[in-house]
Amino acid sequence: MPDDDTAYGDTAYDDTAYLDNAATTPVRPEALDAMLPFLTRDFGNPSGSHRVARRAKQAIEEAREIVAAALGVLPSEVVFTAGGTEADNLAVLGWAARGRALCSAVEHHAVLHAVEAVGGAVVPVDGTGRVRLDALDAALGDDVGLVSVMLANNEVGTIQPLAEVVDLVRRRAPKALVHTDAVQAFPWLDVASLAAGADLVAVSAHKFGGPKGIGALAVRGGVALHPIVLGGGQEAGRRSGTHDVAGIAGMAAAVVATEATRAATVALIAARRDRLVAGLVALGAVETVPPEMKVAGNAHVRFPGVETEALLVRLDEEGVCASAGSACASGALEPSHVLAAMGIPSEGSVRFSLGWATTDADIDRALAAVPRALAMRSGW
Amino acid sequence: MRVLVAMSGGVDSSVAASLLLDRHEVVGATMKLWGGVSDSGCCSVADVEDARRVAQQLGITHHVFNFTADFDERVVVPYVEAHAAGRTPNPCIECNRHIKFDRFMVRAAQLGFDAVATGHHARVVRRGDAFALRRAVDPAKDQSYVLSMLGQRQLAHLLLPVGEMTKDDVRAEASRLGLRTASKPDSQDVCFIRRGGREVFLGDRIPLHPGRLVDTAGNLVGEVPAVELVTVGQRRGLPGGARARRYALDVDVDTRTVVVGAEDELAVPAITLTDVTWAGGPLADGTEVDVQTSAHGRPQPAVWVAGSLRGALRRVAPGQTVALYRGDEVVGAGLAA
Numbered sequence: 001m002p003d004d005d006t007a008y009g010d011t012a013y014d015d016t017a018y019l020d021n022a023a024t025t026p027v028r029p030e031a032l033d034a035m036l037p038f039l040t041r042d043f044g045n046p047s048g049s050h051r052v053a054r055r056a057k058q059a060i061e062e063a064r065e066i067v068a069a070a071l072g073v074l075p076s077e078v079v080f081t082a083g084g085t086e087a088d089n090l091a092v093l094g095w096a097a098r099g100r101a102l103c104s105a106v107e108h109h110a111v112l113h114a115v116e117a118v119g120g121a122v123v124p125v126d127g128t129g130r131v132r133l134d135a136l137d138a139a140l141g142d143d144v145g146l147v148s149v150m151l152a153n154n155e156v157g158t159i160q161p162l163a164e165v166v167d168l169v170r171r172r173a174p175k176a177l178v179h180t181d182a183v184q185a186f187p188w189l190d191v192a193s194l195a196a197g198a199d200l201v202a203v204s205a206h207k208f209g210g211p212k213g214i215g216a217l218a219v220r221g222g223v224a225l226h227p228i229v230l231g232g233g234q235e236a237g238r239r240s241g242t243h244d245v246a247g248i249a250g251m252a253a254a255v256v257a258t259e260a261t262r263a264a265t266v267a268l269i270a271a272r273r274d275r276l277v278a279g280l281v282a283l284g285a286v287e288t289v290p291p292e293m294k295v296a297g298n299a300h301v302r303f304p305g306v307e308t309e310a311l312l313v314r315l316d317e318e319g320v321c322a323s324a325g326s327a328c329a330s331g332a333l334e335p336s337h338v339l340a341a342m343g344i345p346s347e348g349s350v351r352f353s354l355g356w357a358t359t360d361a362d363i364d365r366a367l368a369a370v371p372r373a374l375a376m377r378s379g380w
Numbered sequence: 381m382r383v384l385v386a387m388s389g390g391v392d393s394s395v396a397a398s399l400l401l402d403r404h405e406v407v408g409a410t411m412k413l414w415g416g417v418s419d420s421g422c423c424s425v426a427d428v429e430d431a432r433r434v435a436q437q438l439g440i441t442h443h444v445f446n447f448t449a450d451f452d453e454r455v456v457v458p459y460v461e462a463h464a465a466g467r468t469p470n471p472c473i474e475c476n477r478h479i480k481f482d483r484f485m486v487r488a489a490q491l492g493f494d495a496v497a498t499g500h501h502a503r504v505v506r507r508g509d510a511f512a513l514r515r516a517v518d519p520a521k522d523q524s525y526v527l528s529m530l531g532q533r534q535l536a537h538l539l540l541p542v543g544e545m546t547k548d549d550v551r552a553e554a555s556r557l558g559l560r561t562a563s564k565p566d567s568q569d570v571c572f573i574r575r576g577g578r579e580v581f582l583g584d585r586i587p588l589h590p591g592r593l594v595d596t597a598g599n600l601v602g603e604v605p606a607v608e609l610v611t612v613g614q615r616r617g618l619p620g621g622a623r624a625r626r627y628a629l630d631v632d633v634d635t636r637t638v639v640v641g642a643e644d645e646l647a648v649p650a651i652t653l654t655d656v657t658w659a660g661g662p663l664a665d666g667t668e669v670d671v672q673t674s675a676h677g678r679p680q681p682a683v684w685v686a687g688s689l690r691g692a693l694r695r696v697a698p699g700q701t702v703a704l705y706r707g708d709e710v711v712g713a714g715l716a717a
């Protein structure tokens with residue numbers, strides 16, 4: 001658990017406060033250690049039958065048990081994917097033939113664009129980003145096949161009332177599956193318990209100290225999803241393609257490390273987050289969602305009258321890595337669909353996001369840099 | 381100085397950035413201007429990637445600024461409205477006026493830069509406390525016309541490093557540096573107009589009306605499919621005349637009428653300008669100038685008198701930019717009334 005400046009280890013940037021952990025986190029040392037054998041000696045293809053293959057296959061099955069326990073499902077219910085986007089896509093596209101798809105208006109594009117692609121509908125949220133249950137109620141019906149509501153939001157951090165969503169869906173659309181994108185929730189929340197009612201749960205390793213390019217979809221109760229990647233029939237035919245053995249091993253190690261330290265990390269990081277937000281509010285910022293409604297790592301604020309794009313460049317120059325909204329393919333900031341859905345102006349919005357490696361020194365650096373970044377002249 | 385280079389992803393701005401490295405602290409930025417589909421020009425993801433890669437190769441920081449909302453409001457909407465009103469807008473000049481040399485410059489100032497640089501082929505020269513805009517060394521690539529609306533406020537903070545080079549030299553320098561933009565073709569046409577052309581773009585946004593072609597005596601001589609797309613001075617695209625080539629002399633979208641005539645009927649004794657800007661200060665009445673009415677048009681001599689240009693001039697479509705030169709120096713610009 002991080003408690004000083006050395007938390008990043010070899011990955012540290014001495015001159016940088018990395019506060020973009022909702023985008024990605026540094027790889028935990030445990031994860032790196034777990035990966036290296038499968039990038040070196042134990043390089044085998046787990047689909048084979050000889051001794052080299054068996055080593056790799058064993059690593060995958062050990063990892064599957066760890067991930068399954070963390071998500072509250074059986075090992076046979078875990079499908080490894082190439083990250084959170086693919087897991088979300090598999091959930092939505094793999095079930096789309098069974099009925100109309102619904103999702104909240106603040107879903108990650110991995111869900112939102114998939115739901116739009118199958119002609120689904122979007123359910124509005126309230127001013128805090130929570131899905132409106134009355135609107136969901138109105139949208140539900142026998143024709144609905146899938147309802148996707150994320151556990152925690154990537155931009156503003158809002159935790160959704162997933163249990164209430166599940167209850168409502170069971171009553172109003174008994175044939176529908178519930179999918180939850182738990183990508184942002186996993187570092188901070190007990191996903192196994194909070195998503196216990198969901199049929200499908202997506203996670204991504206690099207959001208909690210694992211490597212990029214590996215994720216999983218929990219598929220509860222023998223639901224037969226239509227695969228979206230076809231080929232050699234790996235993952236019981238649900239996701240073809242040679243396994244990313246190192247990635248899977250790294251993900252499992254990151255799961256273990258996250259679960260072992262989660263309660264303490266949440267308390268520590270929430271305190272650091274609260275100190276950061278208090279400092280930002282003193283500089284004129286408005287906190288977008290109150291802390292009790294969101295995950296511990298999220299510090300989304302708005303500086304009214306300030307241009308987000310310029311502020312992010314100045315923060316970068318001052319050594320503070322933050323972000324806002326989502327970037328389009330060109331790397332340009334796009335107007336946030338999340339804030340728009342919440343009815344909140346995007347002007348001056350900045351997401352600082354803390355992670356397992358965030359230190360007090362990062363907060364100090366950010367709080368020292370923000371006033372300098374805000375001091376912009378208006379022209380020549 | 382700290383210089384922010386507007387990098388379009390083309391070869392000129394790539395080399396412009398490289399030329400500044402020796403003497404300045406350089407950062408690159410690419411403007412995302414058009415949110416819609418594009419298959420030409422300066423707003424595609426591939427162009428941003430090229431700009432970013434060149435910045436990496438030069439070892440400079442690169443940013444992307446999303447100015448799509450400003451571009452839509454200040455360039456695209458006025459472009460569409462001008463066509464609907466039968467005027468001939470120049471969106472590249474309006475983009476320079478409102479986006480590249482206003483929005484982008486303000487952003488550069490906000491971020492603490494001392495100057496902005498672009499890859500335009502023209503030259504900024506200092507004369508005492510004042511700055512002047514001159515034509516590029518390479519006459520075939522001179523872009524001073526599209527910068528002719530710049531005033532002292534912009535010129536004082538503008539560097540145009542490739543204006544001293546021929547295009548061949550620019551490409552050779554890009555090749556020498558191993559930049560991936562070295563052999564990229566020059567951008568053509570309006571960046572937000574796709575291959576379908578103006579007709580499709582405008583047809584999606586405003587009603588286009590068939591127009592009557594009449595001669596100067598008022599006799600009906602033909603028809604055009606969209607009067608909003610006809611530009612004064614245009615010959616191509618008009619139904620051919622029986623004896624002589626026909627030019628559009630006047631366009632009236634209200635009555636959906638285009639008056640056509642022979643080339644010599646385009647001659648006018650004066651052109652009145654609106655929205656006049658001066659590079660330095662206003663010209664005294666009676667000053668002799670050279671007048672350029674398109675990006676690579678041939679300059680015509682004229683005399684500036686009370687908001688008008690007098691001389692043996694060729695008619696200019698309303699809305700077109702008219703650039704005023706003395707020698708190879710821009711002295712001002714305005715829009716044809």
